[in-house]
Amino acid sequence: MAPASSHRGHQWICDLVRGSCLLLLLVVSNLLLCQVRRDYAPYCKNQPGNCRIPLQSLFERATLVASNxxxxxxxxxxEFNKQFGEGKNFTSKVINSCHTEFMTTPNNKEAA
Structure with a gap:
């Protein structure tokens, strides 16, 4: 009986460590996503009056942000898959199923 209880205790510690690693991963990822870029100045920082940024510049910035x-x-x-996925192949389950596949959708605007 003693080895079984110590094994359960060991499992609890492993679960706690995995949970702590997951929390750390989420905190670090949040810091990376919220990191302020200081390598370029705002577009209209020193210009008086209304700031008008060209539409092309806005799209270029949006593309860079989306890419990043x-x-x-x-x-x-x-990294998450390496640490916690352990080869369970979660991705194929997600990719092969869609949460809206059972819904019928109209073929054109008139049918909607």
Missing amino acids: NYRLAREMFN
């Missing part, structure tokens, strides 16, 4: 967010999310996913 995608890269960080992919890195976090890969």
Whole structure:
């Protein structure tokens, strides 16, 4: 009986460590996502009056931010999968099923 209880105690410690690692991963990822970029100045910082940023510049910035967010999310996913996925192949289950596949949708605006 003693080995079984010590094994359960050991499992509890392992679960606690895994939970702590998960929390640490989430905190670090939040810091990375909320990190302020200091390598460029705001577009209209020293200009008086209304600041008008060209639409092309806004789209370029949005594209860069989206690309950076995608890269960080992919890195976090890969790290999480390495640490906690343990080869359970969670991704294929998600990719092969869609939460809206049972819903019928109209083919055109008139049918909607």
